[in-house]
Amino acid sequence: xDYDAVVIGGGPAGLGAAIEAKKNGLSRVLIIERDVEPxxxxxxxxxxxxGLHIFKEELTGPEYAQRYIDMAKExxxxxxxxxxxxxxxxxRKIKAMNSSGIVSISAGAIVLAMGCRERTRGAIAIPxxxxxxxxxxGTAQRYINIEGYMVGKKVIILxxxxxxxxxxxxxxxxxxxxxxxxxxxxxxxxxxxxxxxCLDHYNIPxxxxxxxxxxxxxxxxxxxVIAETDAKKEVIKGTEKEYECDTVLLSVGLIPENELSRLxxxxxxxxxxxxxxxxxxxxxxxxxxxCGNVVHVHDLVDFVTEESMRAxxxxxxxxxGEIKTESEYMYTxxxxxxxxxxxxxxxxxxxxxxxxxxxRVDKVYPDSWIVIRDSEKELARFRHKNxxxxxxxxxxxxxxxxxxxxxxIEIKLETEGLV
Amino acid sequence: MYDIAIxxxxxxxxxxxxxxSKYDFRIIVLDRENDISCGTSKANSAIIHAGYDxxxxxxxxxxxxxxxxMFDRLCEELDVPFRRNGSLVVAFDDEQLVHIxxxxxxxxxxxxxALSILSQEELLKREPALNPExxxxxxxxxxxxxxPMLLTISMMESAVKNGVxxxxxxxxxxxxxxxxxxxxxxGGDEIEAKYVxxxxxxxxxxxxxxxxxxxxxIKPRRGQYFLLDKIDGNIVNSVVFPCPTKMGKGxxxxxTVHTNLLIGPSSDDLDDPExxxxxDELLEKxxxxxxLLVPKLTTRNSIRTFAGMRAEPDxxxxxxxEAEGAPGFFDAAGIKSPGLTAAPAVALYMVEIMxxxxxxxxAKKNFxxxxxxxxxxxxxxxxxxxxxxxxxxxxxxxxxxENITEGDIVDSIRRSPGATTVDGVKRRCRAGxxxxxxGFCGPRVQEIISRELNxxxxxxVLEKKHSYILTGKTK
Ligand SMILES: Cc1cc2nc3c(=O)[nH]c(=O)nc-3n(C[C@H](O)[C@H](O)[C@H](O)COP(=O)(O)OP(=O)(O)OC[C@H]3O[C@@H](n4cnc5c(N)ncnc54)[C@H](O)[C@@H]3O)c2cc1C
Ligand SMILES: Cc1cc2nc3c(=O)[nH]c(=O)nc-3n(C[C@H](O)[C@H](O)[C@H](O)COP(=O)(O)OP(=O)(O)OC[C@H]3O[C@@H](n4cnc5c(N)ncnc54)[C@H](O)[C@@H]3O)c2cc1C
Numbered sequence: 001x002d003y004d005a006v007v008i009g010g011g012p013a014g015l016g017a018a019i020e021a022k023k024n025g026l027s028r029v030l031i032i033e034r035d036v037e038p039x040x041x042x043x044x045x046x047x048x049x050x051g052l053h054i055f056k057e058e059l060t061g062p063e064y065a066q067r068y069i070d071m072a073k074e075x076x077x078x079x080x081x082x083x084x085x086x087x088x089x090x091x092r093k094i095k096a097m098n099s100s101g102i103v104s105i106s107a108g109a110i111v112l113a114m115g116c117r118e119r120t121r122g123a124i125a126i127p128x129x130x131x132x133x134x135x136x137x138g139t140a141q142r143y144i145n146i147e148g149y150m151v152g153k154k155v156i157i158l159x160x161x162x163x164x165x166x167x168x169x170x171x172x173x174x175x176x177x178x179x180x181x182x183x184x185x186x187x188x189x190x191x192x193x194x195x196x197x198c199l200d201h202y203n204i205p206x207x208x209x210x211x212x213x214x215x216x217x218x219x220x221x222x223x224x225v226i227a228e229t230d231a232k233k234e235v236i237k238g239t240e241k242e243y244e245c246d247t248v249l250l251s252v253g254l255i256p257e258n259e260l261s262r263l264x265x266x267x268x269x270x271x272x273x274x275x276x277x278x279x280x281x282x283x284x285x286x287x288x289x290x291c292g293n294v295v296h297v298h299d300l301v302d303f304v305t306e307e308s309m310r311a312x313x314x315x316x317x318x319x320x321g322e323i324k325t326e327s328e329y330m331y332t333x334x335x336x337x338x339x340x341x342x343x344x345x346x347x348x349x350x351x352x353x354x355x356x357x358x359x360r361v362d363k364v365y366p367d368s369w370i371v372i373r374d375s376e377k378e379l380a381r382f383r384h385k386n387x388x389x390x391x392x393x394x395x396x397x398x399x400x401x402x403x404x405x406x407x408x409i410e411i412k413l414e415t416e417g418l419v
Numbered sequence: 420m421y422d423i424a425i426x427x428x429x430x431x432x433x434x435x436x437x438x439x440s441k442y443d444f445r446i447i448v449l450d451r452e453n454d455i456s457c458g459t460s461k462a463n464s465a466i467i468h469a470g471y472d473x474x475x476x477x478x479x480x481x482x483x484x485x486x487x488x489m490f491d492r493l494c495e496e497l498d499v500p501f502r503r504n505g506s507l508v509v510a511f512d513d514e515q516l517v518h519i520x521x522x523x524x525x526x527x528x529x530x531x532x533a534l535s536i537l538s539q540e541e542l543l544k545r546e547p548a549l550n551p552e553x554x555x556x557x558x559x560x561x562x563x564x565x566x567p568m569l570l571t572i573s574m575m576e577s578a579v580k581n582g583v584x585x586x587x588x589x590x591x592x593x594x595x596x597x598x599x600x601x602x603x604x605x606g607g608d609e610i611e612a613k614y615v616x617x618x619x620x621x622x623x624x625x626x627x628x629x630x631x632x633x634x635x636x637i638k639p640r641r642g643q644y645f646l647l648d649k650i651d652g653n654i655v656n657s658v659v660f661p662c663p664t665k666m667g668k669g670x671x672x673x674x675t676v677h678t679n680l681l682i683g684p685s686s687d688d689l690d691d692p693e694x695x696x697x698x699d700e701l702l703e704k705x706x707x708x709x710x711l712l713v714p715k716l717t718t719r720n721s722i723r724t725f726a727g728m729r730a731e732p733d734x735x736x737x738x739x740x741e742a743e744g745a746p747g748f749f750d751a752a753g754i755k756s757p758g759l760t761a762a763p764a765v766a767l768y769m770v771e772i773m774x775x776x777x778x779x780x781x782a783k784k785n786f787x788x789x790x791x792x793x794x795x796x797x798x799x800x801x802x803x804x805x806x807x808x809x810x811x812x813x814x815x816x817x818x819x820x821e822n823i824t825e826g827d828i829v830d831s832i833r834r835s836p837g838a839t840t841v842d843g844v845k846r847r848c849r850a851g852x853x854x855x856x857x858g859f860c861g862p863r864v865q866e867i868i869s870r871e872l873n874x875x876x877x878x879x880v881l882e883k884k885h886s887y888i889l890t891g892k893t894k
């Protein structure tokens with residue numbers, strides 16, 4: 001089987017990329033999705049808050065997904081469901097499998113859109129027993145929203161990520177009790193609007209600078225021990241308190257899903273956990289593009305869609321031989337409180353009129369400048385209020401800014417002279 | 420009435436059951452847990468030891484070396500993953516260099532094959548990630564790694580195929596002898612047998628004392644581990660030990676047969692043989708110990724921490740004999756490390772002892788030694804395609820970390836003894852063993868169990884009887 005472009009993953013990223021690849025002139029576009037329906041993680045996010053940027057209205061996850069599923073259908077994009085991609089290679093050969101067998105597909109371009117997975121307890125090594133009743137927030141979300149089962153009656157949530165906070169509210173609405181949301185940091189990791197709408201409105205305490213130091217219960221969770229932590233995240237002796245509960249939910253981070261990328265020898269950024277990409281959302285392997293949570297974890301689906309449209313359009317340009325590759329790479333680096341920048345490297349010739357840089361900060365900055373430099377020379381600066389680690393920054397920059405830039409692009413957060 | 424009742428479905432009980440199933444006996448294996456391999460046999464270092472650790476002229480030394488030699492054939496017959504990757508005991512100073520030579524001599528005395536001392540250069544060539552300050556090491560080429568749960572499960576399966584019965588959730592509370600017949604009682608339920616074999620692991624002293632006068636004590640000693648992601652699985656090639664101390668063999672670093680990396684165990688004495696909790700302090704010790712061997716090691720990619728319980732006998736050696744004053748009651752007790760390695764030899768030894776005590780053995784003509792269990796992922800592509808054609812469930816991957824299909828999961832439920840719990844599936848086919856630890860596939864495995872066993876979803880438990888996962892329907 002041959003396709004102009006094959007998109008792996010049918011979440012919002014995959015849908016966006018496929019639609020845009022088609023729009024940009026490719027005739028045979030395929031999405032491969034391992035679930036029985038497209039839509040990705042959105043299908044279990046039945047709360048609203050999706051699409052504010054793109055549609056200027058608040059949709060639920062499934063509603064947002066449906067708009068793109070409909071577009072994909074209209075555009076005659078092939079979708080293989082209940083089919084898992086098991087390997088990809090540098091020369092863009094794909095192996096996939098479903099209940100009718102194993103298929104091999106050659107692709108003009110591949111777009112990786114496999115999303116991310118949740119970090120589990122093992123990754124954070126909470127000591128104590130290993131009973132039933134410990135779930136990642138996303139798993140609990142699936143049980144409650146899709147299967148229709150409750151995971152517990154008295155719940156403690158570790159981690160202040162968005163899914164954790166959303167699940168806190170969900171459990172209360174289902175008649176359960178949430179003792180507290182425990183954050184290891186001095187700020188909530190998720191969106192401020194979720195702190196307000198999911199915790200404050202329901203009087204669920206958010207315990208900042210705390211950690212679970214032990215889980216007890218031989219068969220089912222019986223209690224957990226919680227303690228305060230200092231600036232170095234070490235437990236402050238004497239602050240330990242034991243809480244009875246039957247369930248612990250973990251919302252301790254998401255990891256881009258990159259087994260397939262590794263199989264193809266794609267370079268992975270340790271910081272984001274996703275592929276290193278260029279201005280065109282192309283990975284280190286020519287013709288393999290990536291977008292959405294597989295590249296870096298997004299908090300807003302609107303940004304996923306925008307990023308994936310770029311990846312899809314560029315995949316089409318690649319197949320048609322339209323990406324201008326003459327200029328050398330400039331490499332982006334971050335400093336002064338910024339934790340990463342996507343894309344990782346830029347070619348001036350291949351850039352479109354505008355470039356979106358996606359950035360995150362390490363803590364809360366009430367007022368700051370994002371400064372872009374080429375070695376010593378300042379190219380641009382942008383004022384930002386209220387940057388928080390929970391909210392990804394999208395910094396749009398005109399192509400012309402980079403016109404005479406040559407070396408390495410430094411992106412720095414500056415707070416000097418500001419309060 | 421049974422001829423033989425075996426108490427304990429750990430690796431010891433399973434090995435004995437399989438060995439005895441070669442003969443004409445009515446046999447039953449009893450375990451208090453809801454699945455087999457739920458005791459020490461599920462949480463250990465998974466090493467098939469060479470046999471230089473045990474003191475000369477002990478039962479442990481003899482059965483370790485004999486057991487080790489049996490693994491190639493055993494694992495071939497039972498389709499259990501096993502790899503002789505060799506073990507190293509690393510010396511960091513002159514004193515330790517002397518010690519590894521002593522170990523080597525002990526090994527030779529015990530009959531261990533293929534021992535040698537590696538120079539610093541040879542050592543670092545074999546294991547480039549090792550601490551460059553290492554001075555040399557004892558290499559034992561016969562040591563290997565295995566999946567201990569699959570070993571136990573496959574041995575039980577083989578026994579069951581050859582006519583052995585089993586009963587789970589049978590927690591023996593008392594043993595009586597009425598006119599030469601043993602009556603084993605659990606919650607009012609009774610099972611009768613002419614002969615009893617006590618392979619009750621950390622509880623072997625308690626079980627012994629139900630039938631005979633106390634003659635030994637088992638002390639529980641806990642060991643904690645980190646299991647790291649496959650990304651780190653090839654940091655070392657061999658099983659790497661530091662020089663041993665009084666408390667045991669020390670923190671080791673080893674790949675597992677499934678290409679993860681295992682670090683541990685720590686060591687602490689406890690009163691509660693069922694306290695398998697992990698503690699920060701001891702895990703930290705294990706981590707530091709491992710770093711000493713392999714400096715670049717971090718536990719950043721840890722996917723699970725766990726603990727196992729050693730059954731330390733007060734006498735120091737394995738206790739395998741007919742209990743004094745209780746004719747027909749046989750102990751296989753104090754089976755501490757290298758109990759996994761020794762298991763098949765323990766079983767042979769048990770047969771010898773039973774014969775000596777006058778029990779008549781008649782060999783079966785139709786004993787079938789084979790158990791087949793290949794996972795979809797381990798097959799060739801043409802075999803995979805054929806399998807999907809025959810059963811479309813093999814075309815659906817449920818555990819995406821380990822690439823385990825629905826076909827594999829259903830198979831592990833339908834086998835005998837089959838999986839009835841989410842962890843039971845995991846032990847049999849690795850669904851949920853990977854880096855997301857069942858986060859994604861757990862609910863699906865639960866659904867498949869519910870469907871296959873015709874049991875409401877809420878009644879499917881994670882592991883032990885009361886480890887319920889769900890608390891009811893949503894509003
Ligand atoms: C629980 C949760 C709550 C969120 N809440 C909000 C919110 O309120 N508002 C908002 O704007 N944003 C929210 N987001 C963010 C946003 O919705 C996500 O970032 C976005 O859905 C990510 O899209 P994606 O396509 O990259 O990944 P996904 O949606 O995860 O899609 C990836 C798809 O790839 C498939 N796949 C993976 N591997 C393979 C393979 N090998 N073969 C075939 N298919 C494969 C998967 O099955 C999946 O369908 C939330 C995110 C999460 C995780
Ligand atoms: C930390 C650690 C590391 C180890 N590493 C290795 C290694 O690398 N190599 C090696 O060779 N060995 C190793 N060992 C030793 C090895 O794991 C054990 O020797 C072996 O698993 C013991 O098996 P068993 O069948 O005797 O006991 P178990 O597996 O504990 O089985 C005993 C069974 O008896 C049942 N039972 C108990 N009481 C009753 C009752 N009253 N009624 C009914 N059923 C009952 C239990 O439920 C259990 O299933 C290690 C041990 C530990 C703890």
